[in-house]
Amino acid sequence: MHEHKLAREILPSLEKLARDNGLKKVTRIVLDVGMLHCVEADFLAHSFEHAFEGTIFEGAQTDINIVEPGETLTNPDGGTTIATGREIIIKKIEGED
Numbered sequence: 001m002h003e004h005k006l007a008r009e010i011l012p013s014l015e016k017l018a019r020d021n022g023l024k025k026v027t028r029i030v031l032d033v034g035m036l037h038c039v040e041a042d043f044l045a046h047s048f049e050h051a052f053e054g055t056i057f058e059g060a061q062t063d064i065n066i067v068e069p070g071e072t073l074t075n076p077d078g079g080t081t082i083a084t085g086r087e088i089i090i091k092k093i094e095g096e097d
Helices: 002-020 041-052
Strands: 025-034 061-067 072-074 080-082 088-096
Touching: 002 025, 002 041, 002 088, 025 041, 041 061
Parallel strands: 025 061
Antiparallel strands: 025 088, 072 080
């Protein structure tokens, strides 16, 4: 159930990012989620399927990478950072204009 709550909490950020990029239909999302959120990638992806119903995200592929504290992450801007285990990073959003 924790995954459902997290998916709903992330959705407004995804909607804003899609709007800012002029996307009318989102087909793929890539996320890094810190392991300290205590979620499983498959369960979170399934939760997104439910959260996306009736939105521009419906049917989008969701790729979720669970990251451990101390892991080196590449930021969307190309820089790097060290994971704390608490991050939620939208790495990529793809779709149609």
